[in-house]
Amino acid sequence: MEYMPTYKLPKKSRPCLMEPPPYCRNTDRAQALEISTPPVRLEVSDPSKLLSFVESLKDNNSKGLEKRINKYLKRETESQQAFLISVTSEEAYVQVVGGKKLNLIKRNKIPQGIIGSMYEKYKDPQCASLGELHPVFEDLMSVVLDNKSCNVVTVPILTPDNSYICLILACLVNPGKNNAFIVRMVNETFRFSLTVLLNTTTSEEEAKTKKECQALLGVARKLFSHLGDLPDLLREIMAEARNLVDAERCSLFLLDEANENLVATVFDGSTSADVKEVKFPKNAGIAGHVATSGEIVNIKNAYDHPSFYKDLDERTGFKTRNILCFPIRDESGIIGVAQLCNKKEGDFTAEDEETALAFTVYCGLSIMHSLVYKKTNEAQMRTHLSNEMMMYHMKVDDETVKRMLLCIDPHNIPNFENLNFSPRNIPLEETPCYILKMFERLRLIVKFGINKETLARFILYVQKGYRDTAYHNWMHAVCVTHFCYVAIRNFKMLEHGYLSPLEALALLTSCLGHDLDHRGTTNSFQVKIGTTLASLYSSDGSVMERHHLSQTLCILNTQKCNFLECLDNQSFKRVLDMLRDCILATDLANHFKLLPRMEEITTSGYVKSNLEHRRILLSLMMTCGDLSDQTKGFKIAQNVAEMVYEEFFTQGDIERRMGNQPILMMDREKASIPDLQIEFLDSVCIPTYKILALLFPGAQSLIDIMESTKQCWEASKAIFHKHYQAGRGSLEILQNTALEEEVVQEMGTGNTEQLVL
Template sequence: MANSDLYKTPLYCKAYYIPGDEDLTYIKDNPLTKIEMCDPAKILQLCENLTDIRTKNLEAKSNIYFKSEAEAEKVFFINLFDVSDEAMIQVVQDKILDVPLRTSLGEDTISNIVEYKDETLKCAEDLDPKIQALIDKVVPNESGDLVLVPILAKERRTNIPKKLYVTPVYLVCFVNPNRDASFIIRLVHETFRYCLTLLLNTRQCEEEKRLKNQCQSLLSVARKLFSHLGDLNDLLKEIMSEARRLTNAERCSLFLLDPDHMHLVAKVFDGVSPTDKKTEVRIAKDQGIAGHVAATGKTLNIKNAYKHPLFYKGMDEATGFKTRNILCFPIRDEGGIVGVAQLCNKIGGGHFDYFDEQVANAFSIYCGISIMHSLVYKKIQDAQARSQLSNELMMYHMRVSDNDVADVVLCDKYHDMTDFDSFQFMPRKVLHFEIPCYIIKVFENLKLFEEFRIKRDILTRFLLYVKKGYRDLPYHNWVHAFSVMHFAYLAIKNFQLVELGYLSKLEVLAYLISCLCHDIDHRGTTNSFQQQSNSVLAGLYSSEGSVMERHHLSQTLATLNTEGCNLLECLNRSDYIKCLDLIKNMILATDLQVHYRLHARQVTMAMEGYNRKNAEHRYYLCSLLMTCADLSDQTKEWTETKNVARLIYAEFFTQGDLEKKMGKEPAAMMNREKASIPDHQLEFLSDCCVCIFQILARIFPLAEGLVESINQNIKAWEKSKPIFKQLSLNYTTSYEILTSQEFEDAVQAALGPKEQPDDLLGEEESSGEDQQGEEEEDEDEDDESEDKRPGEQTAHMCCEIT
């Protein structure tokens, strides 16, 4: 039968002659066929009952009617959606399913139904396998006969002017009917001649209502998202919550694109334990489901996750979560893809459908806009914070005059102290005003002026600005910066780092600059104090970690960018960028938390042997050298290390006093009434310093002497414990004991002439007062402000290098 025949006027009350029945002789088209006719009264009664506003109820009433007329076991509709290429069963007989059965169809499936020449489809022969699988969920194959009648509808399409577009909208399924197929075909088509418009209009009304609700939800989402612009993490949490709600998903993961490293990064998670929430997950931009979506920009709707080749089962195995299906879509802003959202497990056991995809794509627009504005807003906040810090720094310091520069450049003093190139040298003995001259001497000895065409006046101005960048703190001051740089110089010279290929000249330059600037503008407090006090620095850097170290880096770059201070100006573009990257990595390495993350890999490098061509080994070595330089005070003789402890604890106890004013109980090492300084120092030296310098000695055997110096200081602090305890009866605070001459004399007497570290290092202590209190004036940053200090580093990571 041609398609046009489906729309012929039905022949109501058409009867066929039956031999022996003389009353029905008025029509004799086919005398061998039994009378067949559709009762118009029943059709009208059905139309009268179809008053519901839900298609599910309309289908249930239609199913009851068709079951009765066809004398079938059961009847159900398969809804066909041409727009989404999807088939759905939502009612079986009069039972409305809790979760509709859905399946996606191929592009040609629905059009093939239109071209079907008969009026019924046979499951095994002509039916699309996906539709067959859908039917099998309702009616197993062995259940008997199944008759399917396609229902076509005509509609006008804007792309087909003046023509009607024919598309199938339903498949009506009859299970085990007693009537023959020809009667069922006539029954269905005659009934739908009057009922189809009502069913389709109701279905369209439902879809429009659904779209309206979704639009309203999206507008509500937009309001919520833009109320969280001030905090990116809160915004991401809100995005995940709304994405789950809009699509009725169990979980959502959100990855933002890191364009610098071409990774997708997730910092905020949904459905994980609180202890895991600080974990950052990174995946390559082109790997996995999220990576594929980020690379292609196309939405992925995966019905069965475990059968998809891009799905990684390991995450499920680690978390115990079972992923059934996934909807993954890109998030874009005006510049392109900025992230990927991944929804897991449609609630109710179904899968994500076409409409979920449409909602997700619409939602992604709001996500992209809100994320873009949040990042811009954060940049504005950062700019304001940096401006505040810069103004604060400018008000605190004075500019460097040309006369100050000239005084250093034209200095005619010889500046030559005994053993300056030896690890036994005490850099804190250098007079404060002579430090810039000694730094210039280091650059001369290493031939950096010739190598990089550095101008003396530019280096001098840079040094004087850096000097002014350090505050007047007991320990983290300009003298500490010089001490750290001096150890770097000793390592370069004595370990022959350049000659043996451990470091390049450019790495040496970056190493010296990093040592000089690694604690610039230190505040004398730890990272944790900055965060607890909600300081400007914490607001600017806490999300990235290493608050003080990132501030030191920022001030270093600001100093280099100051007019007349850029000693890197003669580098080519490639070396300039590389040098800045090296400075960044080295300054951040002074955070002991960074060291502890690299610790195991540094040990492995030392045990297996340093590979000069391995980029990771070079990074590990630079980080190790930076940490050793920052802790180098602990390799000096006992009197010097005790004096350094005095300076450190002066800062510690000042922070402890501030914490008490804030109503917080300070840590024991920062409580001047409770601190047991020898115990804290022993913990610091044993658990931290020895381990770090043992790694260095494994690579450079000459550093064994540094390890031995630390061990000698450990013995000295051990000797001081009973003395400290005894003197605590006579002094009010632990700091008074540490700074008393009585404590110094008692420890020296306990050590005896043979055990004194002076014999090992070959140096007599020089009076700290000879520096006229310079150490206390100079500000020097600390390795990591908190972790590098005694007692605060309870890392419990002692690496035994044998």
């Protein structure tokens, strides 16, 4: 193989298109230090003294640090005295003078905008003469200094970061150095000590805020433990307010119901014993000013203030020096005023104002909840009394219960066990005995060991709980209960496991109470006019049904009426759940929601072990029972329609008097009863019973009866039309005893007996 010489290719130099990052640059170390660290130049300070001073700043409190700063500045400027005025956005204060820590910090509130203007004016180091400073600072200096005629040189020190809104005024009394030296010395001193002082002050403020929050939480716990007694709560509020700001006295005034006067009925301290109430117009005095303006008021000398209400001191015998007054609010606005009097040491501060404003939130909440709690208790007591009165008038005496239990009548009315039997043929006074017999024949009393006397008393109480309305009355409850009873018997639901004995017990109990205390009006009517029932139940829907459930449970809880007490806890809770589901199912709005699920079960097949299927079957049984009057033939359907439309038209009349137009079925002037009944059968009754017939074919006969009833209503249209032309109303025509005969004639010859039953 021929030898091939190798050559090294020369490297191509490419131009650098980007600057190298800073960490890759070759920089001289000395140059880097010079760039990153600004030089320290001291013009008047001795470096060794300054370092020793900075090293001594080890105190963990701002007063200790200020004491060392004052001592250093006094020595270096050859002053007689030195102190610092700390200025925040709300106040200026002095807490150390020279080497003496003040027991009572001297404070002055400052107007808004002062700090901003001082930042602008003193951004360059300079001293300020007394004439240049705001009077707030001059007043503070005059309080601190004993010698009013001394020379005070003041150097403003601004915080380097404007986000920390604070400045410090270094005040030197009769200094031996000139002003230029003093300005440089003060600025050089604070260049190395300001950060330590600010951090320590911030830490103290945070610790103080934490302590105040913990104190306020403790106050809240105390206040909310006194909600049951408003006077006791007010006394607790006054005591806590006093303690929080260290005041001698607290007065609490609440606006009266007319919102015209401030009233105090609970007093703090040694108020004259004969003073039972203090009342004055809400626009009088300092408290009145706060009540009308909503502003917090801090007054150093009460008697010098033009709004001070001196009569209050005269009536209570208390001498007021200074006042901190703040409004108490709830969700609706100002409900009262708290007035703190005579701070034990000095005057009320800006911090006291902040504490008071935080405290007033808890005051308003606790007072509002106490008033609500009081009203709730009163409402509960009124309800309890009403229930007692209702139960007294509903009271079933033991003699009545005994007569029912010892009744020797066999109560064997013919066809009672048939599906198309109408319980409306049973004498009203015998209905409780027939209800008791239903429980016996289903062997529920024996199965669960039910106390027969307790069950009888429950039945009699339920009977008395129904109002004397045209349709939704005790007899309607008997009809619904009878249908579910005969359905269980005829369809052999217990034998075939469609229902358990416990479910049958819950079903019959639900039937009895499903319309308890019905007012003869619809849910929508209750909501529209804003009744008490609507207020209680409208948020959950099914206003009347929830009331019926509540009344049923109320009777169960009545003494000697709880026949379910024989059940164990689990069974008892399950029965209560079934009571709720069954009674709410009688609201057709809920029925239509369940209808698709019912149809799905008939298609896929009823599964006896499926708890959801069993729950839906109970709801279906309740709805069928509620509609069962339509399965008894035209004569019963006609009588029931008369009762129903009497209720409907009465409600429509009320709505018309209220200026509202009633819906068609409630309007006695426009309602066509035959058309409405046919629509009711087609859209509600027959579809519901068809689902029942798919599960239990024996129910088909009931659908046939409803179809026959529908034919009768079709035939009655011409009769109604004829009577309309004669000037008669729908209800009047329906009440005509000859209507049945006219319908038979209208239908012509045929088996009219089957149609009319």
